[in-house]
């Protein structure tokens with residue numbers, strides 16, 4: 530239960546807040562119990578006020594992007610889930626082929642904007658169903674591209690409400706990791722250094738990569754993308770398939786028959802179904818191949 534005076538104070542700050550919000554409506558897995566509360570924040574001062582209230586009332590907070598890399602507990606999420614809207618959805622061209630995008634902006638919007646400006650470098654991100662904030666946080670990547678190749682600066686707010694800027698060298702971008710991983714910092718916006726290129730060529734590359742996704746990935750089924758990180762010298766999907774687990778199910782969760790690196794919510798899966806399936810895969814792959822599979826998907830919510 531969330532403190533009602535906390536909610537009242539949020540509303541006094543003109544922040545729209547809802548309670549008992551089903552997280553399954555906010556994740557690509559379509560799984561998850563209710564968040565105690567969820568609010569959409571539209572600008573930096575409002576975000577600062579929200580963080581100050583969370584601190585004053587000792588309410589934990591979680592920043593949600595597009596929910597495309599999350600497994601949310603069936604028991605829901607304690608505290609406040611913050612969604613970045615308003616000015617955080619903006620994208621603009623700066624000088625020297627630099628594009629600046631708010632953290633709440635979808636990668637799809639950013640990719641289309643860059644293409645329309647005849648700026649190349651973000652084609653790899655076309656088809657990754659995340660936000661700019663989530664993609665920087667995860668150093669999202671595909672088809673030999675990753676955020677690390679294009680991000681130049683990131684503005685973020687720390688838990689005290691201070692706005693700070695990080696430059697490329699201190700972003701600590703590595704495979705599915707950044708300096709923001711497992712911190713309380715909130716990414717506000719990022720800039721991307723891009724290169725001029727003919728629009729048609731950019732579009733062609735985007736189309737080609739989307740076709741490859743459609744051919745290989747179960748993009749019409751609810752999932753959170755690749756469940757496991759790529760282990761050193763191997764591919765998680767190949768290991769899972771070699772262990773005979775393609776199509777294997779726990780409750781409503783299934784190892785995708787199309788791509789063994791994905792778990793799909795095949796039939797009203799619970800987070801517990803997915804957890805059990807993940808544990809089973811990890812155990813079998815360890816026994817048969819001697820390899821530990823680590824999760825790329827983040828588990829959030831009440832244990």
Ligand SMILES: Cc1cc2nc3c(=O)[nH]c(=O)nc-3n(C[C@H](O)[C@H](O)[C@H](O)COP(=O)(O)OP(=O)(O)OC[C@H]3O[C@@H](n4cnc5c(N)ncnc54)[C@H](O)[C@@H]3O)c2cc1C
Nearest residue numbers: 594595596597598632659660662663664669670671716754
């Ligand atoms: C069909 C499918 C295909 C996918 N393909 C790929 C792929 O090719 N490559 C790839 O890398 N990933 C892929 N993913 C996974 C996912 O899309 C990426 O990890 C994406 O970057 C997550 O972004 P998000 O906005 O959805 O973040 P969320 O899932 O909402 O959150 C992920 C983490 O980021 C944090 N976060 C989000 N926004 C902020 C912010 N503003 N400030 C601080 N922290 C923040 C959250 O708190 C959370 O810890 C795929 C997923 C699906 C469903």
